[in-house]
Amino acid sequence: MRLVFCGTPQFAVPVLEAVLDANHEVALVITQPDRPVGRDQKLQAPPVKLTALAHSIPVVQPEKIKTNAELRAQLEVLAPDAILVVAYGRIIPQWMLDLPRFGNINLHGSLLPKYRGAAPIQWAVASGETVTGVTTMRLDAGLDTGPMLLAQVVPIGEEETAPDVYENLAEVGAPLMVETLCRLEAGDLYPTAQDDALATHAPVLTREDGAIDFNRTAKQIYDRWRGFQPWPGAFARLRGKKLIAHRLHPVRHAQSIEPGIVHLHEGRLFVGCGESTVVELDEVQLEGKRRMSAAELLRGYQMNSGERLGE
Template sequence: MRLVFAGTPEVSVTALEAIVASGHELVAVVTRPDAPAGRGRKLVASPVAQYAEQLGGVEILKPVKPSDPDFLARLKEIDPDCCPVVAYGGLLPQAALDIPRHGWINLHFSVLPAWRGAAPVQHSIISGDDVTGASTFRIVKALDAGPVYGVLTEPIGPKDTAGDLLTRLSVSGAKLLVDTLDGIEAGVLQAVEQPADGVTIAPKLTVEDAEINLKHPAQQIDRLVRGCNPAPGAWTTFRGERLKVLATAPTDDELAPGVLEATKSSVKVGTGSKAIELVTVQPQGKKPMAGADWARGVRITADDQLGSE
């Protein structure tokens, strides 16, 4: 099949690589426009665009909006059979959805209809799910509500971060996407409508969503920390500045919420249940570091707490 791939971040590149290695013909990619990055805020192409540039012979389309008339006209000229999508990040209008004869096929990192939306893996961890997965489905106007072609499942380990899980799912999901495209081309795969029950929504996580409430139980805090790693990064405050918490570990110690206890080898903070160890933290404007190293550097006093302004 003639394919136009749509995707933007690094997690999309794994699927794009699998498509390039498949028997399908990749004729173009659609990705978000170049965006400012780094301290210099220079415009940088997306990971998908950078990979496509290395391929040669693959057209790269970067519409500001997928509803742009020029983009829609060019897509019609290309006349793809199918448009596979992984984390593109743009809202596709019906005019775009109608162009490829086999539609736009999205690889979504959840077992639909659970966790429709922009941050399915993060919400799955934060909510305490034991299992997540990936689904391929035909995109319709409603959010992640289209009929499903294929599904796989993936257990969530007790120490898995969103980054860990996305890395694994990007690999297994890439194979699922290629298998789906193969099945569509062969005419042996039919999409099945999603059930009406079991729908949950996973909106993009904001910085505010990632704030740690130390009155919550330790397990709930640990899930928030893992679900927000690497982005947006769970955080609390220390001496009026934000302190990101990137990894924690359970303890059997009893401390009041927010109260700190530091030794040479560790630092602990009280929660609504047992205290947790701050394994890895990132002070504002600095690189990630071991919690014990941070505690020694700031010289914690008896008056210091986390989460207090």
Template structure:
């Protein structure tokens, strides 16, 4: 089929590459305008633009895709279908109606759960055990269109937002390649979404990463996993930001066992401050520190102090003095 592909980040690039490999004719790649990066302000092209240029595909970068002149530009390419993946702009009904087979979206959740901008990270933050990809016939609402094809995968206990992003990028590419010939042959039956089961998720922001130690330890661990690598979960040690990159949940029994094991290995009694206020360091070992939470404990394994490199806690403790009872805020 002749395809107009709309997308911007690396999640979309994976799908575009799979579509090209499958032999479809991509007549145009539509992506966000180049954006300045870093202090130099040098313009950076999107992952989709980079991929399109590598394959000799024309690129269109409208600031607002819905403007009449941009709609007319799209019509010039006479595509059979538009494939959209993390494009970053809302398509008007006029655009949705242009191609013969309409517009389909590659969405990184099992719709109707997690409509919106950050379904991958939110699934981990919420402690979900599974997620997946949906190929959806686009409608005017936000991720409200009929479901054409879905595939589910497990979320492992140590999964991070970055790791799951990579897995779903690959799955999205595989699923759209499977869906396209079936769409052309009329072999997929659109299934309306169950509005009663619909949930939404917003964009990621740096503020989301601020840890509230009044929460359950497992909820905090899920936040750490979901926001790794961006925007990252963080707290403050004194007046410096401390990013938490890896952590483990400990029950009361786990906590007492860790303290006992540390005492036996080190030959000295472990100083503890169990059941003190949330955010207080309750135990120090050679390679971790444990923080009181609203429920259970959080064992911190990998950190990054403001202005420093990311490192395991064993290395961190060699250069930074912590004490049991120190409060993280």
């Protein structure tokens, strides 16, 4: 097929490479503009752009696409059979949806209709799911509401974080996209409508999502910590200062501790959670300080059993 590929982060790279390996022609790559990163705010190119340039594929990085007459004219001339959309980060306008004969084919990082939205991998892990997956679908004007094509289930390990699952799904999604294109071309793949009654939402993460609510159970807090790596992470407040929990885990504890109340024992930092559960903070970072083990924090910072950690 003659294709246009829309994608931005590393998640999309294996799909682009797999499509090229399958001898499809990628006539153009559309990706987000280079963005400043780090303390020095140096411009950094998206991973998809770097991959495209390595394969000598033309790249465009429009700030806007809905009313972009130049981009529209360029795509109309290219006349692609399909437009592939993988973690591009922009809403696809109707004129792009209508352009190719096979439509706009999206790889979504969940088993639709669950976790529609911008952060499906993070919310699946944060919600304690034991399985997730990837779905290829034909985009329509809604938010991840289009008809499904193929899906692949992927287990989530008990200790896996969002970046671990992200990597797994990217590798599984690449051959699934290739199979989707092959079967569309062969005419033996029939779209299946999503059941909206089963839909759940995976909204954009905010900094506040990282605030630990100790009224949740220890398992729920741990799952949210796994899902919200590397950002927004998990944090609480100790005497008005932000305390980041870089590593934590649920534990069995001999005594019941009120939610949010600290219990110190032999250099270990336990905190009470909902339903009489307990979480241990293993590695922390107090506002203005370096990252350290809980034992190091307790040696250098006079904490006492009975203190309260808050949001």
